[in-house]
Amino acid sequence: MVKAGRVLAAALLALIGTTGAAPQTEAATATAPGAVRAAVPAAVRAAPAPAPWTGTWEAAPSGTAPALPGAAVRNVVHLSVGGDLLRIRLSNRLGTGPLTLGAVTVALRGAAGPDAVPGTMRKATFGGAPTAAVPPGGDLVSDPVPLAVPAAADLLVTVHTPTDSGPATYHRTALRTSYVAPRGAGRAADEDGAAYTATTSHWYYVTGVDVRAPRGAGSVVAFGDSLTDGTGSTHDADRRWPDRLAERLRPRRLGVLNAGIAGNRLLRDGTGPSALSRLDADALSRSGVRVLIVFEGINDINGTPRANDVAGFEAAYRTIVSRAHAHGIRVVGATLTPYGGHRAFTAAREDLRQRINAVIRTGGVFDAVADFDAAVRDPARPQRIRPAYDPGDHLHFNDAGMRALGDAIDLGALR
CATH class of the missing domain: 3.40.50.1110 (SGNH hydrolase)
Structure with a gap:
């Protein structure tokens, strides 16, 4: 009993001293025989681990295209699995200068074209900021975006680049029609796609979408x-x-x-x-x-x-x-x-x-x-x-x- 009490005290002190750390699971605490396991509070033993991130879509960078300064590109991507949160992967891997991201948004696609499903438009952030700069040769992952997406959904990933950042990292053979607003300032968050008057058969900058999925x-x-x-x-x-x-x-x-x-x-x-x-x-x-x-x-x-x-x-x-x-x-x-x-x-x-x-x-x-x-x-x-x-x-x-x-x-x- 003395040994069990010491182990329990150590466990509670560790818990107090690690506020904000991931809670221990039953498997982690059940390292001693029955008495110790029973003494650890159920809330500590049974706390679920955070759901992991799973890739649901990808486009590997295949080359570069001329930059589209001032434009917003509304990339249409088709997800494989769904989740309750998502995050976006963007790339300047093949670029030669810093890539300035003026705004990045995500939304579920409407019935057709560049229109978003009303109420689903979300702004992506990067370290809490709505804009970011990606160094040449670099990749960037957004903060988690609070948008639940179903499996097999079409997602709109819109990227506004306010300046000429040099050659744009892209995926050439998208086999998908995406859309461009030539004057894209302030248009990335438009649910109505009326400003997206041009089309492209490439995916610009976006290289992946992850979702938070069940264990x-x-x-x-x-x-x-x-x-x-x-x-x-x-x-x-x-x-x-x-x-x-x-x-x-x-x-x-x-x-x-x-x-x-x-x-x-x-x-x-x-x-x-x-x-x-x-x-x-x-x-x-x-x-x-x-x-x-x-x-x-x-x-x-x-x-x-x-x-x-x-x-x-x-x-x-x-x-x-x-x-x-x-x-x-x-x-x-x-x-x-x-x-x-x-x-x-x-x-x-x-x-x-x-x-x-x-x-x-x-x-x-x-x-x-x-x-x-x-x-x-x-x-x-x-x-x-x-x-x-x-x-x-x-x-x-x-x-x-x-x-x-x-x-x-x-x-x-x-x-």
Whole structure:
């Protein structure tokens, strides 16, 4: 009893001395046998941990566009999972000068166009301030924004840049219509989108949305090139394969983050930094990541004729897996899909693709494999994709092909 009393006294003194710290859980306090556990107040033992942040949407920076000084860009983004709070990720990662943010707002999108759902417009802040400056090469996360959002919602993220901050970090292949108010001063918080008279097919500055979600939730990062970015699928329809995966995972409350960049390569910089060099920023550091799906390599085969060393691909894949495992993230490798009939196709490149796929399938590199090749190849001509999945260029996928890829992932492999 004396020992139990001393332990209880120590626990209460620690509690008094750490006002404002996260309350201890039952698991943390139940380190001694029965008497000590029973003596700790129930309010201390049962206090829930704060709900974690989970990524619900992403666009990886892929390049720069001319700045739009004085304009407000109303980016339309499609969320995967919902939550009771959100925060916005903005980037000047590829910029050359400080990015001045005059105002940033978020709102649920109305039925169509740039209009917001009445009553949902919120102003984002940064360290409590409504404006911010992002240094070149930097990223910025907003304070929590008190807006509850449902799963599969369209969100308006409006960014007003009052001055010319130099090249604007953007995501080129948005496959989404967003809107621009050329005279954007004071327009970021407009619920009525009448001032947004111009359109753009890019996402400017915004690179992610996180939500506060229930415990047990998390996110899956789809890491790849144009085949993940969505080239070939229907504009404004959200029919990329990560969108299909998000539909399948919604009952499990797992968000899906699309980190695809059209033209991206595994081994070398090209359109955007290489997969190896952008892994931390676009995947491992994102909120709540549980699983990484890697679908990279076809642009290396096509764009770098001397990249014919299978060992080089395997080493790169193993590096990705090792770095992900260091963060407790499971990695699924996706086989590279056929492209016979495409202008870049050669017999030598096809042989390399087959050898790389053998490594992915049987080399023991990944925690699990998604056999995208088997899901979409034409049984009569396995060097080509099925005609029903081909948008016409023999490399990318139409909506049906994207759905086939999204359905080819074993959800059990994502646990």
